Amino acid sequence: xxxxxxxxxxxxxxxxxxxxxxxxxxxxxxxxxxxxxxxxxxxxxxxxxxxxxxxxxxxxxxxxxxxxxxxxxxxxxxxxxxxxxxxxxxxxxxxxxxxxxxxxxxxxxxxxxxxxxxxxxxxxxxxxxxxxxxxxxxxxxxxxxxxxxxxxxxxxxxxxxxxxxxxxxxxxxxxxxxxxxxxxx
Numbered sequence: 001x002x003x004x005x006x007x008x009x010x011x012x013x014x015x016x017x018x019x020x021x022x023x024x025x026x027x028x029x030x031x032x033x034x035x036x037x038x039x040x041x042x043x044x045x046x047x048x049x050x051x052x053x054x055x056x057x058x059x060x061x062x063x064x065x066x067x068x069x070x071x072x073x074x075x076x077x078x079x080x081x082x083x084x085x086x087x088x089x090x091x092x093x094x095x096x097x098x099x100x101x102x103x104x105x106x107x108x109x110x111x112x113x114x115x116x117x118x119x120x121x122x123x124x125x126x127x128x129x130x131x132x133x134x135x136x137x138x139x140x141x142x143x144x145x146x147x148x149x150x151x152x153x154x155x156x157x158x159x160x161x162x163x164x165x166x167x168x169x170x171x172x173x174x175x176x177x178x179x180x181x182x183x184x185x
Contacts, residue, residue, distance in 0.1 A: 002050040002057045004165070004172050005080055009106050010087040011098040012066035015122035015148070019087055020063040022150060023161050035065035038077055048165045050173050057169050078106060083116045083168040085161075090121035090147065096134055103140055114142055116171055118164045120157070123149040 008016045017035055021027060024043040041061040048057050064070070064077055084106045088095035099119070107117045121134060133145065144164070148157040 002055060002169060002172060002176075003060070004057060004082040004168050005060045005062065006083045006085060006165075006168065007077060007081050007106060008061060008063045008085050008087055009102050010066055011089070011092075011095045011102075014066060014087045014089045014092075014095060015124060016066065016087045017063055018150070019120065019122060019148060019157070020061055022154065023158060024059075024061055034067060035063055037065050037070055037073060039063040045162060045165055047162050048169055050169055057165075059165065074105060078110050081106075081110065081112070082172050083118070083164070084110075084112060085118045085120060085164070086143075087120045087122050087148075090123050090134060096136070100137065100140060103143075108139070113171065114139070115167050117143050118161075119143045119145040121145060121147045123147065125151050 008020050010016055012034060013032065017033075017039070020039070020041055024041045026041055026043075039062075041063065043059055043061065044056060045059065049055055050057055062077060062081075064074075086099050086102050086106070088099045103117070106112075107114075119136075119140065136143075136145070146157060146160040150157070
């Protein structure tokens with residue numbers, strides 16, 4: 001069975017935990033409580049299989065606290081990560097600047113491919129959910145950007161996340177195949 005580790009990172013109060021719970025079909029949280037360090041959610045997605053199309057995949061979604069006081073823990077969180085989802089509150093202009101730092105630390109420095117990263121512009125309930133594209137500077141502008149509005153179109157984000165998981169599984173599977181070929185030759 002293939003296992004993949006996905007990190008949910010981003011600024012404080014961006015909606016990471018709400019999205020993580022929704023996408024993994026975990027409990028609903030109704031009031032805001034900052035994540036202290038990390039929460040690990042294990043789940044399977046029946047729509048995602050490995051290359052042989054029958055093997056199931058297990059995922060660990062690491063919902064990482066956005067407070068910089070946890071920065072000393074980041075290297076441990078990043079270890080063996082297969083993908084990074086950067087979540088930001090699309091209605092807070094300061095988050096656009098912050099996500100560049102999250103990208104640099106969690107994607108660029110870890111030498112992950114852009115296909116292993118997903119940007120989610122999360123719109124909180126009652127925000128109106130403007131889905132216009134925020135102006136992102138390179139290298140963020142090369143990443144897949146999806147908008148999340150759990151009030152108006154929850155299935156859209158679920159579908160986009162499933163596509164992302166398939167991409168990560170393909171990457172993990174190809175990497176495993178390359179390692180096996182190096183052993184054989």
